[in-house]
Structure formats: structure tokens, C-alpha cells
Amino acid sequence: MTGTRSASEKLFSMATVRTYRGWKAYLLAVLAVLACFTLRAALELIGHFYYLPMVPAVVVTAMLARRGPTLLAIALCIAGNVALVAREGLVDTVVNAGLFLVVGCVIAEICWAQRRMHRRSIELTRTLAGRNAVLDTVLATVPVVILDREGRVRRLTPAAAGLFGVDGPRAAGRPFADLVHGFDLARQGEQASNGPLEAPTGHWIGRRPDGRPLVLSLQMGVMPEASEEDYAAVCVTDLTEAETATERARDLDLQLHQVWRLNSLGEMAATLAHELNQPLSAATTYLQASQRDIERAGLIGQSAARTLELAKGQILRAGAIIRRMREMLTSGKRTVVDERISSMIDDLRPAFALIGRERGVEIRTVIANNDDFVRAERIQFQQALINLVRNAADAVTARANPVVVIRGEALGEEGYRVTVEDNGPGISGDIESIFRPMTTTKSSGMGLGLSVTRTIVENHGGTLTVGRSDLGGAAFTVDMPRGGEAP
Template sequence: MPMSKDAAFLAAVVNGALDGIVSIDESGRILSFNQAASKLFGYAPEEVIGQSVAVLMPEPHRSEHETYLRNYLTTGEAKIIGIGRQVEGRRKDGFLFPIDLGVAEIQVDGRRFFIGFIHDLSERRRFEAHMRELHADRLDLMEHMTVGLAHELKQPLAAITAYLNILSRRLKEQHVPTEIGDEVITKITEQVFRVSEIMDNVRQFMTRGATEKSPQHLNDVVRTACEFTDAIAREAGVATTVRLDAADDLVVINKVQIQQVVVNLKRNAIEAMHVCQQREMTVSTRSVEGNMIRVDVVDTGPGLAESVRSRLFKPFTTTKPQGLGVGLSISRSIVEDHHGKLWAEDNPGGGTIFSFVLPMTPETARIRWVSG
């Protein structure tokens, strides 16, 4: 019986589709196999039509297909039909390749048929693997550069300290009033030592994957970190409020690393508000459920752009023209290394809230539970 024009047109569309299209009956026997399916699986249509569709599957799905189809026809419980999923297909030569498989059910004259739509994911997987490789290479290069930089900076930092000591001694020898000068020199020396500590911690983290931790009062750590950036905030016209409300604030941390997290979040907030008229920042601590302490850095900036929200903590994501995009990624790694969590959310009043939580020491958690 000759094919109608509509049927011929539909057959041509199916055969010319870019994705593989395979139809089967209730027993799983292949009824049709378009050109794209032939190209994907390496079979000519006449080689597979009439055979079980399991020929296109690897084990264990190959052996389980008939049972799965029978269960579906009996119970209606679907694993792929009407749902779709990423699985593997098996070529004629035995080669396995990733596919996105969608299956639709149709009924014609009281009989049920199933249409499989098969999209080859091989190229996408190769691209993703290539991007992961490039990303890993970049991170590896950055790790080596960071370790080298941490080592090389030790010498100029030591030289700066030596020159400061010489300057202080010369001023005293010449009987120059040095009350203000001594204070400034002391502040500079403290910052030099702080940079040296940071470099030591970076080198430890990069080479050993861990750093030394000790019990610390988180309120004191946050307060000190805020002092480091107070001058920057004032220069930028940012009004800063610090509320350290966590009553039980003992945590086991690397003090320098957590200070760096707070400093980084504060600097990001300050930079985010440089185009805003309202420039207010709040840094706070409080106890939360789960024996955790939460730190919030709240700004009144423009908020997070949708284009960066989903990848905010991924390396090399930045909204700054000159930024490397590693600060938030490193900060999250530090917090997670302390068994905590770092995240961002919208500030209801406009702007962004960056928050992280850290676990209290077991002793603090026990005392808090007993006293509560």
C-alpha cells in the first residue's frame, strides 16, 4: 500500500533529524531506526529492525531491559519513560558512549509504542573534560606561584623590619621626639609581622593542605580583622557598625586565616559600595542552632549580578576590572577546612550579606547546652 503524503513527510522529518530516533513495540522490538541512529550506533536499519532494543545497551541494562519494560507495563513505574536521563549507548563495535535519552509513549489503535530520542553527549563530555584540565592546570600553576611568592616575600619583609629598627634607633640616638613616630613604627612593624604570618599560613596550606589551629575567641578575631580595614573603610566613606553578640565564642581555628576571611569580605563590601550614595556596613557575630557561631558582613551595595551569582565562589570569578577572582574561592576553602560554611544572600534592604558559620569547641557547646 503506497504511503500517504503526510506519512511520507513525517517519515522524511524523522529520518532527517539530527538526533537518533528509535521506535519499539511493547516487547522491546525495534520498529524503526533513523539515519542519525545508524550513524550513532554503527548499525544499518535492516541489521537491527526486528531485534530487541537491548542490543543498543551495555550491561547490566542489556540483561535487565525486558524485566524493566515488563514491570513498567504492569505497574506503570517509569525509570526513563516520560522522564529522560543520561545513560550510555553501545555501538556495534562494542564502544560505549554517553547519551541523553528521552522516551515517549504513544498509543495507536489500542497498541502501545515507545519512541526513543537519543542525543550524543560525547562532544560535550570532551569539552567539559578539556575545561576541567585547563582549570586544573591554572590552579596548579597558581599554587606553585603562591608557594614561591610566599617564600620570596620573606626576605623583603625581614629587610623592612630591620630598616624600621634602624630608623627607630637613629631617632632615639639623635634625641628626636618620637612619641608619634614610635607609634607609627610599631603599627608598621605589626603589619609586617602579620603579612609574614599570612605568607607562612599560605605556604602551609598549599604544601600540606592544612594549617595549625588553636582555641580562639571569635569575637576577638573578628574585632582585630575589622581594625585592619577601618582606615580603608573611612577613606571610602563607609560607615561601619560592629556588633559582636555571640556570647559563647570559643572556636578552634587558625586565627590568621579566619582574619583573612573577614578582611576579604569587608574589602569586597567596601569596593562594592564605591558607586553607591548609601555606604553602610555591618559586621556581626551571633550564636545559631547546631552549636555554631555565625559571622555576617552586610553591605548596602548594588547586590549580586545574576551572571555571577551561581559561580560566585568558583576560582577566577570576579566583578572587579583588576581582580583575579580567587579571594572568595580561597575564603570558602578556608572556612570549609574549619568545618564551616560560607555563602552569600541578598540584603533585604539592598545590597549583599556574606555569612559564614564555624562550630564552637566541644567544651563551649557542652556548657551552652547545660546552661540553656
């Protein structure tokens, strides 16, 4: 590409003709006429010449200057001839001067047309050189494979050779199906349309010598004047990293879903333990009272007393089971390590994008990635944050321009703050009530979301509060501590 550019620059410099303007152009006309008169004087030694030696003056001036200097050159030629050459009469002088004027103007027009064509050719040459440079750049960076009518590789761009891990010249002549599994040019050519090629499995699978598979997207174009040598060009797009990222996002979403289910079960167990503890305690007290009354009956009530004792034991066992479930699901051991807030939120960007598309909401992230280390269990924290974003997105769906903003800022030694705010209607009434279990404003909600979220944050030693957002809606603020094990 460097050689092509240098050759083009040399061509432009050789083909460019200098144009004289201003007084230099008129001086050029005078000098050209004087030179031609000098030439004619020299030619007088071998014969008589009149206007013919003056033609070069008109040609030189017309090629190097504009109309004014050219007309001056013609006028000077006529004036010089009239003054220096004796004619038979006035008619002869006028006729010859008029003929030279017409011939000179015609020659000048031809020269000017030649100059216009010259400039146009230079512009076209520059345009073609620019397009060639762009094409060379594209072919150097985009994986493209040229195929013949049999589906064999004719040429590969360096990017394509690097993608498939092959040597370009050695790959020439191989079937393209050796590089892309299941590719059949004859079947693809029957579609009779240039554009994306659909694989039976959705994506094409490429083969590399090292055994690493490639997930590919193909676009084919048939050349307008295809020959037996070059028939079609296939543009190859590597989707391997994109598919890997999508798979990681699916795995993360699955983990978040599983953690959310466990947290919801834990919150439900905690609520049930709290609500059932009183009736179970009352039932135990009643059984103890009944047991004392039956014991007063003597031997007759001993059998019934034993039965009541068994019933009381089962009630106490039920309470212990509920407490163990609560401890296991909500206060189990977690792996708390140093994590970066920016990294945890970056992992959630695909999930945020999915929530935004499903609900038609714009979700922005403004995260300060300096001094953002906290002690956290990664999946648990991400689940708490994703729940806050879902709630905010649900709250703004009825707005004309729904927006959810996730902000992050360092608080120095105190920790790091993450705020999820929206431009929804906000929260009215008792703000703290929204964190109570079984409290919800959604027709299909269980009322555990914010309760679970606060539990997760508090188990990390942080706090979750709610207030008014500058956007007009609600703002949920999570303050995470710097160090120390979470309680």
C-alpha cells in the first residue's frame, strides 16, 4: 500500500501543470510573442514566414495562462506582423489578421479543453488512488475469502488467514468446506442473492489446525462478471468471543436466579418462623396445662399424659426445624472477599441491557472505578443490585421517557456508595413499610424483593436506604463497608 501511494504521488507531481496568474501571465504572453518573433527572424534566412511562427506563442500562453493573457498574445502577434510585414493592400492585411485571429482562438479553445481534461484526469486518478487505498485497508483488516465456481479457495486476505490459522498461499486450491464445516457453494449459490448465508444450526463452525472451534457468520457476494477463477467473495465474521460472552451472561443469570430463589426461601422461612413462633408457643403452653390437669386424675390419665407429651415434643421439634431452615437459608456461611464494585457491575451490563429491552427503559451506568474495593460475596451483591434495577425499571414503564441511572462513588474510608434512581412516581406514604416482608404494590408480587435485598446488604455489613431522586422518582442507596468480615 505504501508503494502504491508513492507511485500515485509521483504521477500527480508529473502530471500537474503550473498555471500562471496576474502580471506573470501577461509577462508570459509578451515573452512568448518576443520569442516567436525572434524565431521568425531566424527563419527569414531560409524563406518568408508571416503568422505561422506565431502559433507557438498562442499555444504556450493558452496552456499556461487564462483567456486574458492568451488574447493579448494573439493581439501582439497580429500587431507585430502588421507593423513588420509589408502587405499588398489593406484588404490583404485585414484578411490575414482575421484568419490568424480565428485560428488563434480555435487553438486556444483546444488548449483550454485539453487543460480541463487534464485536470479531470488528475481528479479521477486521485479518486481511484483513494479508493484503492481504502480497499487495501479493508482487505488488510477484514477476513475475506475469494472462491472459484467449485467452492475452492482462490485467495485469502491476511486477516482471514490469521483467523483460520493457515498459510494463505498454501490454502489456495483447498475446498472452503475444509475451513468451514458444512459449507456448500452449489447449494448457497441456488439462493441467487448476495448477503448473509444461513447455516442449518444458526451459525457456521470454523476449523483451525490447533483444534479450536470458531463460531462464524458468513456473507457472500457473487462477482458481477464472474469468471472461472474468481466467482464469489465470502466475508467472514468471528462470533466466538461474542458467543462466549453470551454464554457467560447466561451462566451468571442462572446463578443469580438460583441465589434469588434461595434468598426468597430464606426470607419466607424467617417470616414463617416469626409468625408461627407465637401460636406454636401458645400450643405448647396449652398442652402443658392439659398435661397437669390429666396427671391429677391419677392412673386413669397417665396414658393421655404420655400422648400429650409426645404432641408437645412434636410442636417443639417443628419450631426447631423452622429455626434451622431460617439459619441455613439466610445466615449460612458465605465467601466474602475483596471485590471491585466496577467489576461486579460490568458483569451485569448484559442483564441490564436485557431488562431495558424487555421494559423499554433506558438504563445508564455512571460508576467511578477508582478506590472501589469492598468486602462482598459477588453473586449475593449482584443479586441485590439486579433486584433494585428491576424494581426501578418496573416503576418507570408508564413514563414517556423512562430512565434508570446506576451511580457509584467512593466514600473514602467509610466505603463505597451505589445508588439506583429513576424518574418514576417515587414512593409515597410510609417509606420503611416497603422493606417489610409480604408488602407489595404489584398484583403478582410476593412482597419479598426489597426485604431480601435489604437482608443481603445488611449481611454484608452495609445499609440500604431509600429517598427522593433528582430525576423525580425514587433513589435506593446501598452503602458498602471497606473492610472487615461481614456479620
